[in-house]
Amino acid sequence: xxxxxxxxxxxxxxxxxxxxxxxxxxxxxxxxxxxxxxxxxxxxxxxxxxxxxxxxxxxxxxxxxxxxxxxxxxxxxxxxxxxxxxxxxxxxxxxxxxxxxxxxxxxxxxxxxxxxxxxxxxxxxxxxxxxxxxxxxxxxxxxxxxxxxxxxxxxxxxxxxxxxxxxxxxxxxxxxxxxxxxxxxxxxxxxxxxxxxxxxxxxxxxxxxxxxxxxxxxxxxxxxx
Amino acid sequence: xxxxxxxxxxxxxxxxxxxxxxxxxxxxxxxxxxxxxxxxxxxxxxxxxxxxxxxxxxxxxxxxxxxxxxxxxxxxxxxxxxxxxxxxxxxxxxxxxxxxxxxxxxxxxxxxxxxxxxxxxxxxxxxxxxxxxxxxxxxxxxxxxxxxxxxxxxxxxxxxxxxxxxxxxxxxxxxxxxxxxxxxxxxxxxxxxxxxxxxxxxxxxxxxxxxxxxxxxxxxxxxxx
Numbered sequence: 040x041x042x043x044x045x046x047x048x049x050x051x052x053x054x055x056x057x058x059x060x061x062x063x064x065x066x067x068x069x070x071x072x073x074x075x076x077x078x079x080x081x082x083x084x085x086x087x088x089x090x091x092x093x094x095x096x097x098x099x100x101x102x103x104x105x106x107x108x109x110x111x112x113x114x115x116x117x118x119x120x121x122x123x124x125x126x127x128x129x130x131x132x133x134x135x136x137x138x139x140x141x142x143x144x145x146x147x148x149x150x151x152x153x154x155x156x157x158x159x160x161x162x163x164x165x166x167x168x169x170x171x172x173x174x175x176x177x178x179x180x181x182x183x184x185x186x187x188x189x190x191x192x193x194x195x196x197x198x199x200x201x202x203x204x205x206x207x208x209x210x211x212x213x214x215x216x217x218x219x220x221x222x223x224x225x226x227x228x229x230x231x232x233x234x235x236x237x238x239x240x241x242x243x244x245x246x247x248x249x250x251x252x253x254x255x256x257x258x259x260x261x262x263x264x
Numbered sequence: 265x266x267x268x269x270x271x272x273x274x275x276x277x278x279x280x281x282x283x284x285x286x287x288x289x290x291x292x293x294x295x296x297x298x299x300x301x302x303x304x305x306x307x308x309x310x311x312x313x314x315x316x317x318x319x320x321x322x323x324x325x326x327x328x329x330x331x332x333x334x335x336x337x338x339x340x341x342x343x344x345x346x347x348x349x350x351x352x353x354x355x356x357x358x359x360x361x362x363x364x365x366x367x368x369x370x371x372x373x374x375x376x377x378x379x380x381x382x383x384x385x386x387x388x389x390x391x392x393x394x395x396x397x398x399x400x401x402x403x404x405x406x407x408x409x410x411x412x413x414x415x416x417x418x419x420x421x422x423x424x425x426x427x428x429x430x431x432x433x434x435x436x437x438x439x440x441x442x443x444x445x446x447x448x449x450x451x452x453x454x455x456x457x458x459x460x461x462x463x464x465x466x467x468x469x470x471x472x473x474x475x476x477x478x479x480x481x482x483x484x485x486x487x488x489x
Contacts, residue, residue: 043385059306059309059310060309062313063299063309063310063312063313063316064299066313066316066317066320067295067296067299067316069316069317069320070292070295070316070319070320070323071292071296071354071355071356073320073323073324073327074288074289074292074323074353074354074355075331075332075345075346075351075353075354075355076323076324076327076328076330076331076332077323077324077326077327078326078327078328079322079323079325079326079327081284083322083323084284084285084288084323085284085288087288087319087322087323088287088288088291090315090319091288091291091292091294091295091319092291092294094295094312094315094316095291095294095295095298097304097308097312098295098298098299098301098302098304098308098309098312099298099301099302100304101302101303101304102298102301102302102303102304103301103303105301105379105386105427106300106301106378106379106382106385106386106427107300107301107379107382108382108385108386109384109385120300121300121379121380121382122382122383122389123380123381123382123383123389123391123392124389124391126300126382128299128300129296129299129300129379129380129382130296130299130300130355130356130380131296131355131356131380131381153331154330154331154332154346154354155346155348155354155355155356156348156356157331157332157333157346157347157348157351157354158347158348158399159334159413160268160331160333160334161330161331161333164347164348164349164395164398164399165398165402165413165414165417166348166349166394166395166396166397166398166399166414167348167395169391169394169395169398169417169419170389170391170392170394170395171391172391173389173390173391173394174383174389174391177390188384188390188421188424189390189391189419189421190420190421191418191419191420191421192390192394192418192419192421193416193417193418193419194394194414194416194417194418195415195416196413196414196415196416196417199413202330202331
């Protein structure tokens with residue numbers, strides 16, 4: 040499958056990379072936040088811009104073509120580090136760390152959304168709530184050994200979601216063949232803010248892989264973490 | 265309304281700010297992209313991180329509390345520059361520039377999504393498609409003088425959306441009282457990839473303002489641009 044790269048990195052190497060890129064990307068997130076909120080004078084903004092461009096050039100001195108994809112290490116562990124919601128190396132991602140309860144298909148995440156995720160003033164963008172719910176519902180399907188691409192997603196907005204500390208929860212409702220129905224919600228300080236239901240469909244290329252895996256009773260590969 | 269700040273900046277001042285912060289935030293977007301894709305060695309990553317932290321401290325020397333909100337200038341023009349989809353000052357936003365056909369409620373945007381918006385390898389994250397469609401459907405409602413907060417949003421995924429150049433389109437389907445139904449889609453090189461329908465509900469605080477404006481027949485305030 041295009042973009043799924045098997046690089047067989049060991050658990051140790053993976054942890055080394057995590058220790059390097061985790062704090063690095065957090066620093067980028069801080070810069071993005073400061074870029075929205077700064078009120079320093081124009082000359083200082085221009086001076087910082089020039090330095091940012093110089094740093095970008097240093098990073099681009101050696102870089103991959105295109106996007107990060109998903110890289111599969113030894114033991115079948117995936118690194119979706121470019122992912123827009125959970126990507127350890129993606130400063131657009133908050134990032135969410137999604138926990139799962141065995142292979143029950145129940146997942147949850149506690150996270151914080153700051154100024155970069157605003158829609159209506161002081162509130163999380165309705166589309167950011169959708170972005171996060173798409174990810175956690177998809178991970179619920181995957182955690183229940185029913186991974187899939189989003190087929191449909193329906194969101195019901197109960198109240199505004201305030202910026203700040205939040206929680207997302209999702210679970211599998213039912214499965215039929217290649218389709219899995221998942222549900223979930225976002226919780227703010229005043230309870231549920233947004234509810235979601237989604238249908239996730241196992242892509243054709245993954246069907247044989249999953250069947251083989253079921254037969255050998257291995258642990259489900261974790262594409263996201 | 266909380267977070268809507270009337271600062272009465274003139275058109276000239278607004279353009280001056282746009283010329284300053286537009287290229288600055290584009291530079292931040294470049295750095296985020298390079299952060300995902302770089303393969304420079306560990307020492308260089310750590311060195312760049314230290315410089316990023318120093319730049320963040322310079323920007324934070326003077327900054328607003330909390331998020332940007334929406335600021336209303338002279339003539340009723342709003343600056344949603346912190347917005348997660350269209351925000352000129354938000355490096356999380358691609359950003360979309362949304363065009364509108366008079367007050368017909370028809371809007372569109374041509375934009376490009378790179379490595380920072382990935383979900384499945386080489387494809388746009390399904391939730392990013394939802395994020396963008398929430399914004400453009402909401403702007404269709406606003407462009408048709410029916411602004412509102414998202415009430416429900418339903419997405420149907422027809423095919424994977426490739427990273428790269430894309431287009432979003434949205435229009436008003438119908439209105440009843442405080443509710444407006446909008447539809448739209450994302451177009452990739454192979455046609456429609458994701459379809460959306462949403463209901464947008466005029467918030468209580470905005471109802472009187474809109475009634476007054478209808479009475480005086482002024483131009484609709486543009487919250488997003």
